[in-house]
Amino acid sequence: xxxxxxxxxxxxxxxxxxxxxxxxxxxICLRYIxxxxxxxxxxxxxxxxxxxxxxxxxxxxAHLRHLSVDLSFMVEYFLILTSFV
Numbered sequence: 001x002x003x004x005x006x007x008x009x010x011x012x013x014x015x016x017x018x019x020x021x022x023x024x025x026x027x028i029c030l031r032y033i034x035x036x037x038x039x040x041x042x043x044x045x046x047x048x049x050x051x052x053x054x055x056x057x058x059x060x061x062a063h064l065r066h067l068s069v070d071l072s073f074m075v076e077y078f079l080i081l082t083s084f085v
Contacts, residue, residue: 004041004069007032012077013040014060016048024048026056028063043067 004010013029028043044063048056056079064071 003034003039004030004032007034007039009033009073009075010069012060012064012074014056014078015080016056024051026059028060030069 009032011031013031014026016024016026018024024047025045026048027045030041030043032039032041046059046063048059050056050058061071
């Protein structure tokens, strides 16, 4: 996480999917530049119980706050929300 802090600016990547057992899961990553190279930091892979926008935002923000990420340096975000039926 130190490299993300050193880079200062970062992008948020979130990918959500529902697996075959109907369990919603979400991957949270941060993308940043270090040593002139694009890097990604895996934050967490979590089960999601509240699929509303507010529920997803609460999970994401809780994980970022736990890491003491300064959201004022987030320059963009990517959300990929899909599910199996």
